[in-house]
Amino acid sequence: MTPLITEVCSAQNIPSPVVFGATILGIEATPVTNFSHDAGTPYSVWTKSQFAGLNFCNVSVTYTHPGRGDEIHVQTLLPELDNWNGRFLGASGGGWSATLGLLNLIPAVDAGFAVADTDAGAPVNSLSSESWALLSPGNPDIARLDTFAGQALHEQSIIGKSITESYYNQAPAYSYFAGCSQGGRQGNMLAQRYPEDYDGIAALAPAINWSQFFAGMFWPRQVMYELNYFPQPCEVLAWTAAATEACDKLDGLVDGVVSRPESCSFDPFSLIGTGYKCDATSMTFTTKGASLVNAIWTGPRDEEGAFEWYGYPVDTNITSVVASTTCDTTGHCEIRPWHLPEDWLRLWVAADPDFNLTNMTRLEYTELAHAGLNHYDSIIGTRDPDLSKFRDLGRKLLSWHGVADEYIPVNGSLDYHGRVHELDANADDYFRLFLAPGVEHCLPGVGPYPTNVMQTIMDWVEKGVAPEQLVAQNVSMIDPTTGELFGQGNRTEGMGRPLCLYPLEQEYVGGDGDQLSSFRCVAR
Template sequence: MRLLENLASASLYEGAVVAKNFTAAFYAEPAKYSYFSGCSQGGRQGMALAQRYPDLFDGIAAAAPAINWNSLFVGGTYANFLMNLYGMYPPSCEVEALTAAAIEACDGLDGVVDGILSDPGACDFDPVNLVGTTIKCAAGPQANGSGNGSTTERKISLGAATIVQKTWDGPRRANNSRMWYGPGQEATLVGGIYPNVGGSLAPIGTNCSANSTCTLDPLVLFQEWIRFYVLKNPTADTSKLSLEEFEEIFDSSAREYRSMIDTSNPDLSAFRQAGGKLITYHGTADELIPFRGSVDYYQRVTKLDPNVHDFYRLFLAPGLYHCIGGPGPYPDTTFDSLVQWVENGVAPDSLLATSVGTDPIIQRPLCPYPQKQKFLKTLNGTENFICE
């Protein structure tokens, strides 16, 4: 348990103090300003510093933060749970076809067709409408999209549409009340963002044989949290859970670990009083950490402090995957904007974001929540988008 406490927060304080002492010793004077920057677990660490050690850093960039840890780590297994509950394991081609259809249906809602959903909340695409549609799939044994190079035809099943829809929506209890959030419709639900680890980071991961029989490829990162920390049984079988048992695991994780590692305390008054500045960006195509979790946290902070905009700003990044990648632009100006805010008092009205590995290169401003991008005229060019 001590190791988990170190991960949660203790090591952050100790590491910062040691680093500051080394810096002061090397330069014979302390640093004038101190900054922290991280994404995912690093983003959670940044939020932990703002919440627990508000005097340590002048500026914090906490991207796609893994806050609301217990909701995230148990809720993140929801698609795995659904597939086991229904006994349905859709091949990746069906899931990919439904994702592509959602993007195609809602792409133009922001005024420009570019493969990016600038306002995911406006997309009401229902995947059930595609049940029975014929698609092409890779033939032969498949592991999250691979095959033998040839193709075969199959129809989108009701099971695939149901699992995808419920995954987008996020976990719900038997009474239909929300437990947590799901990823956006443009998120990559199969294959994972890191190909070298395959489906272990895919929300809907399956392995399919040559005869199209598919089995679950579990999201290992989150499943192991349940086995090791919640059930305290590394060999526990989570493949036969009822909804009531899933709910109990969700609630048990929160009861035991929320105060230690959830990192979801909305009271940032001490950080504000210390003069700190905090910037978060979160991709709306993030499949691992739902961007709505960051929105939920920002809204809770705002309820406590209506002037939160003076020291903390959240920027949603349409089309961006987990931390980086995807069709949407990446805000590589985040740290520079943070420095300007801390040292010169210039708060960022937007973050300039540039796409990585796309042709053409896309540049757009990311807007401070709750503002949204508004398209003005022609494709590409930051001057064609405003925040309002």
């Protein structure tokens, strides 16, 4: 008879992990039974979003790096022996956090993985680094950023796998890492800097090119300040709707999804003087409005108009974060504060909590962006295209990126993909990228959402089945308690939409827009 979780989940049964450069401060083990969790919606590699009846052992390891004065926690959740699939998974973070806690841990336990996360010594589930960025004004905590960016991820894998082996008296047969956004950056960091840690990595919508895209996140606000123009959200949404309508049909199917933003030639200046509705009020498109959305779509430029970074595709909901305003009843609007890029520019680059981001000239904005790249690229840029050691170890890296990503422009992933392939024309053997039209940042959007991604990376690693496409589904058709399509048998056979191996792209050939057979992947 298999021992109960309550009988075997004890810190006394788990030897202290050995981590070079670290001192273990304590180990705690807590049995958890009949646990339930509702994630609300599919996230990252997981399709199922409601979980119940889980039993697992929660082992928490606290450690420090002598001389740094830090305290880091690695949490490892271990399913019952009969439910363990023999594999280990490193869980990831988001925003300014190294972990998202239950959002990434519980789906993994439900799927049978022993899973570990790390807080990297930073607050959990935070979109701000304000509490830990500065040792004092003018002095960013570089050592802590370095720990957060990479070192703690490596230590997470060492500790998590050590705990797993001790608990089951057996090393995991395979180790994986999965994450989106910050988690996608973490996955890429592991492939670049610690390629020995994981057999397979799913790094989705990755926050790589850190300095460039963080400055790019602030770009819409910089333009609003320069124009002294802060539009109501309904105006920006009207521009988005007009551009989407103009470019939706480029893939052959009118479905509210722009699958080929690079082919979209919509000119916002052509609508100046024409009308749109803001709720029930008639409004007119203006020159300043056209200038704003055009700048957001084309991306940051310096004072002479030279390219700095990529913009957001035309069907992206830029009102949600990057161009978010709040308005009073008179129609007067102000920019809504947003810690992600503001913390980066103010606390890390300027290193001044009182630095005024509202009155920068274009030159000052550009210089600040360049300073971030110069100071921090080697620490957290995570854009090294040399994956040769990762390749030589036989590892696999899979990524998808939502084309309508409202946080991280999809072209940053295309840029990285191109640079990897410049070094190795055969990089598809170990690094594959897929684009998801209409999908937002790590979450479903207007377009169908990638499903079964964890199984896809496992099949690639363990069976040598390299994915030629991913399958995306309409989330409304997915049972949140099973992660499978509602219905049985032939009713669901062939459902979904193919996400093509980049640089191939999706093309509609006719028929039901929810059927795989209605699409093909074609060369750009």
